[in-house]
Amino acid sequence: MSNLYLTRYAPVQRRYRPIGFNGGSRLPVDVKADSEAYEITAAVPGLKAEDLQIEILEDVVTLRGKTAERSEENDGYLLREIEMGEFARSLRLPDPLDASKAEAVVENGVLTLRIPKAEGARPKTIKVKAH
Numbered sequence: 001m002s003n004l005y006l007t008r009y010a011p012v013q014r015r016y017r018p019i020g021f022n023g024g025s026r027l028p029v030d031v032k033a034d035s036e037a038y039e040i041t042a043a044v045p046g047l048k049a050e051d052l053q054i055e056i057l058e059d060v061v062t063l064r065g066k067t068a069e070r071s072e073e074n075d076g077y078l079l080r081e082i083e084m085g086e087f088a089r090s091l092r093l094p095d096p097l098d099a100s101k102a103e104a105v106v107e108n109g110v111l112t113l114r115i116p117k118a119e120g121a122r123p124k125t126i127k128v129k130a131h
Contacts, residue, residue, distance in 0.1 A: 027063060027089040035123050037116040038093055045109035052106065054113060056099035061115065062090040095121035 030041045042063060044052065053064040066086045096118035104113045 026083050026087040027065075029063075029089065029091065031091065031093070033093075037114055038095075038097070040091065040111075040113040040115070042089070042111040042113075043109065044106060044111045047106065047109070047111075049104075049106050052104075052111060054102070054104055056097055056102060056115060059093050059096050060090055061093065061097070061113070062088060063111070063113075064088045 028043050032039045032041075040061060040063075044065060046067065047065055051065050051067070055062040055064070064087070067084050069085060093115075098116045098118045102113065102115040104111065106112075
C-alpha cells in the first residue's frame with residue numbers, strides 16, 4: 001500500500017474556529033481557551049481605552065472602536081494601507097460567557113480581554129466515594 005493512499009484517507013483533525021462577522025479582517029485577533037475562561041487578544045495600535053467598546057451577549061463578543069479619520073486628500077501618498085475610521089469585530093465562542101466577570105486591558109497597542117465561561121459551561125470535578 002502506498003503512502004499516498006494512507007495520507008489521502010487519514011482522519012482530518014478539526015478544531016473549533018470562532019466565527020467573525022462584519023468582515024473582521026480590520027481587527028486581527030487571537031483567541032485562547034482554558035477550562036475556566038477565554039482570552040482574546042487584539043492589535044489596536046494607537047488606541048486608548050476610551051476608543052474601544054466591548055459587548056458580550058451570551059456566547060458572542062463584539063469589539064468596536066474608532067481610529068482617527070483620514071483626510072480624503074492624496075497628500076503625495078503612493079500607498080495607503082493603514083485602515084482608519086470605525087471598526088467592529090464579532091466572535092461567537094463555543095460556550096456561554098459570564099460577562100459580569102470579564103476584564104479588559106489595553107497596553108502598548110494590544111487589547112487583552114479575559115472572559116470567564118458561564119458556570120454551567122465549566123467542567124465539574126466529582127469526588128468518588130468508597131463504601
